[in-house]
Amino acid sequence: MQTTPTEQTLVIDHLRFERNNITLLDQIHSTVNAGELLQVRGANGCGKSTLLRLLAGYLEPHDGAIFWQNKSITEQRECYQQNIHYVGHRNGIKSTLTVAENLKLQCALSNIRFEPTNAQAVLKKMGLQHITDKHAAHLSAGQLRRLALARLALTPNKIWILDEPTTALDTEGQTVLNELLTQHLTHGGIAIVATHQDLDKSHPTKMLHLGAANA
Amino acid sequence: MQTTPTEQTLVIDHLRFERNNITLLDQIHSTVNAGELLQVRGANGCGKSTLLRLLAGYLEPHDGAIFWQNKSITEQRECYQQNIHYVGHRNGIKSTLTVAENLKLQCALSNIRFEPTNAQAVLKKMGLQHITDKHAAHLSAGQLRRLALARLALTPNKIWILDEPTTALDTEGQTVLNELLTQHLTHGGIAIVATHQDLDKSHPTKMLHLGAANA
Amino acid sequence: MLKSLLTITHQEIVMTLRQAYSWITPLLFFVIVVCLFPLALGPDENTLNKVAPGIIWVGALLAIVMSIGNIFRSDAEEGHLDLLLLSAHPLTLLVLCKLISHWITHCLPLIVISPLLGILLHLNIHEESVLVISLLLGTPVFVLLGAIGSALVVGIRSHGLLLPILIMPLYIPVLIFGTGSMIAASANLPLASDFAMMGALVLISLAFAPLLTSAALRIGANQ
Amino acid sequence: MLKSLLTITHQEIVMTLRQAYSWITPLLFFVIVVCLFPLALGPDENTLNKVAPGIIWVGALLAIVMSIGNIFRSDAEEGHLDLLLLSAHPLTLLVLCKLISHWITHCLPLIVISPLLGILLHLNIHEESVLVISLLLGTPVFVLLGAIGSALVVGIRSHGLLLPILIMPLYIPVLIFGTGSMIAASANLPLASDFAMMGALVLISLAFAPLLTSAALRIGANQ
């Protein structure tokens, strides 16, 4: 470990992970301090999504550990997971609910009061205000992704884990995403983003390059 | 119509399409000649995917028509569709088959002899040669997309319709895609691509900008 | 906390009611399956009468088995399950909310309509009331045990009939006591013991099922 | 052309056999459903014997109804259906390939195991053979009609039990003739008419079902 971890540092400590006896990730280590963005890069199939699911606590490493507030996350999984926003390849949107109801459900899950005005503001920001009452089943790919990202603005969580968040977003959508990230980071949040495209250079960024796929 | 259509021209003639009484596309017209690429651009939710599904013959326009070989495609749907490669938001890969078997199935569907050596060459080109016998269920997002694009190289079809083909591809993958497109276009093929990212500028490209979402 | 949980339950019910077919189809399925039997069994009215409790119970069991399989499916496919795991509430409580709303939307209608089918199969008033009570006691167990199975298969795509064969064997005790109570009713024998047994089954499964279900869901996310 | 179609059929079968549960679970489901009845009906051997044909037939019907629902589901979810529509072969033929392989992998095992269940329910040799023949004639109809329903609901996500309620009414004639033949067999009455009727049903559905199925699939892609 290079830096002494503070309370709000996420430490990735010599992580190893294998699937079907094939080692996918090995000797991954890095630290992310409050206000920093960790960009995970690498060729297709090198294990970016896998790493992100490890960091979100969905998977457990075969070796090494991830520390949050100086404690391994496997020992405090439920507590730790409450700090997280995860946006994966799938958006996590309920297609039977409308756009607004999806936000409401999200608030309930985060145990936060649902403020219609606030929700409206968030939707406006994401450029979805004109389809507030549309069923999510009828949204386009980019609209779904925007709705998934609206979660980030709606409820405050310290750690954002985003797996190729720019997928299906148009340029305007990408700008909004970058704004969200800037705001989050300046407020001392942590963001871990896997992406093939370049993000805004202005973020305080750490890079993590994963090797070629071993699989 | 600006140019006189030849045999191998795809003519989009004042297309209108609506969903649940809301007009999504209106007065779309354009022509694509052999060897040309039509790039469809527009904000999220403006109807790019819908237009592409219309062009692939999955949807029927409410007004206007699409002409191929001087005949409306609704009148020759089955014949017309045999000329098409469509890669949509979903990849069309059978997750229970291996990578190689997926290619084999694709050949059978196109009624083409499966040549293992040829298939190997295609997989090599797409950077998938090391996972030929892996089950598709275990591929990463980018690997899946590469496998979907391998179809383009495997069986020759005149019209390629690609909906955000660069999704999940790393830089190398994008280069390969551009190479495939170049080869296809120089052989007199037609490509229609919806994308938010810029493609290689060297292709003979026509642009089609769709207006904002009316929905 | 309670308020959020109520919102979640409410939202679940809204989702189901909005997709009318998701609660109407199990109901119709129940009716059709029950009607299949007289057709398949042939002419003998006496036999029909004898097997009526069994038919209704098996029909209800199948309808519930089939509908419970979808309780986490759409969540998993849409990636919503990932979010449930990150929620501020304990997963067990979220699961309980989902199960309660599932019971209200999927099992209550079955119970309400079952007396009608009873008429078609010539049950008398006493048998009808026993039928309703035994279903009220039995269906929660079906839902609770079914949820465990559903959660176990959640990571597997197109699991087909894996779920029914996992959980139907667990349903057998309920089935035996449920039909047992009806057979006893038609013979005017005392029922208390059957009902007591079923009550016990409800409580036991209520105690363990949500816990096991949430554990299984975490495992499912591990894939 | 024929070669490609054979490849496609073969590939389909491989896919099913590879996911063992996708063909074993309907089989187990069948067995479990049939075994539920003795438990639900109580111990009376006489009744059980009388209802045996009905139970076996309803069990097979349910197992097939439940498994046929998945015939296009994974194709639709993975976007493979879009490719089938673009194929060089007529969609109708592709559908036929899928149906044949589905029958081989999902129905044949049921038919093979049914005599065993027959023994369990005390059928005699003559009844056993009638059972097998009638299932051989009946199950193709189940698959063919089921495919139409499956294709109709293909665009709808999590359609739950919609499919069974769409197609089970259409299955009723087959069920009646199938069990009718067995009831006749047990009374030593002539069966030829039942079999002829079922044969006619097979031919009619073979003539129309693939066409209607492919039409329905095209509609499904229209969403």
Place this chain on the structure above:
Amino acid sequence: MNRKQKRKLIAVMCLLVALSIAAGLILYALKQNINLFYTPTELLQATTTPKQTIRLGGYVKKGSIHYDASGTHVHFTVTDRTHDIDVSFDGVLPNLFREGQAVVTTGNLTAEKQFEAHEVLAKHDEKYMPRSLAKDLQKPIVR
């Protein structure tokens, strides 16, 4: 004829062949008669055991109805005018039950031409007319 037309022709031929065979099978099946109930003639040909529950249908033979002393037990003969079967029944008869009426009874064949019924249903025929007219015609009600 090009390849496509040829293919279409083959498809249509297959369809026609399948349908005509199907039609033939249906006609054959209908000739064999598929039943809710068996007529006495059919039943006497079959070898049934007393255990089996069977539906027997036919007309109540003229003058064959005999009530027991108790009044609930009734004997009558069911005929299809080639063969007769004697039926005994214990229970409530439907209103339309009378001589010459078509009935459907459910029960078991206990001995040669002896039928023990536990249910008797009356089958109504398709004729509707006022009483006066029926009397005028004075013709037997049975077909």
Place this chain on the structure above:
Amino acid sequence: MLHWFNQHFISLKAFYATSSALLPWLITAFSLCFAYGLIAGLFFAPADYQQGDGFRIIYVHVPSAFTAMAIYAVMAVSGILTLVFRMKIAAICMSVSASIGAWFTFLALVTGAIWGKPMWGTWWIWDARLTSVLILLFLYFGFIALQSVIPDQQSRDRAGAIMAIVGVINLPIIHYSVIWWNTLHQGPTLSKLAAPSIAPDMLHPLLAMIAAFLFFYAVILLLRMRNQIVLREIKTQWVKEVMSHAS
């Protein structure tokens, strides 16, 4: 000819106008037939020689059963028109007919059961006629369920059309069930090639009632179709005009 049809029936706008003109006539026809059928059937028709006054339920049972089947036939024909000729008006007719048909089927089942208890001695028996009518009810339910699930208008119409066409096989089964099989249900009284085997005094009210039920269906059908047309064409100029006139 085709042009004339298009002008009056096929285009939604024209149909809307035509139906406005037709409705009063249909309502009148229904009222007349119904009044005659009801009064003549209940009071003037003589009692049956076997069933006595109980037979009068025929005046509800037969018309509702007949209408239930007719409606399904209408749906199947509309289904073919939808699939082959892409006629919107046919699709609308098909989808609004379903629930009406389901109600008539239900009515036929209930009146039949009520009639069966005194005459046959049972409410219900699983014979070919009764079972096939029950299947008809399930087919209606299936159709309604299928349509309620599909969000896209065009797909809903076409999927429904396929379902309607597949189910039509049940109609001949219902009708001929009493001829092909030995059923408890009686054979055909009216709907056969020979003269009806029912006395004229009883027959005329019955025919009037059948006509009344069909007219009733037509009236409800047109009303509901007009609703649908307005909903589907809500954005067009002519509907806006109609609406402004109405308000």
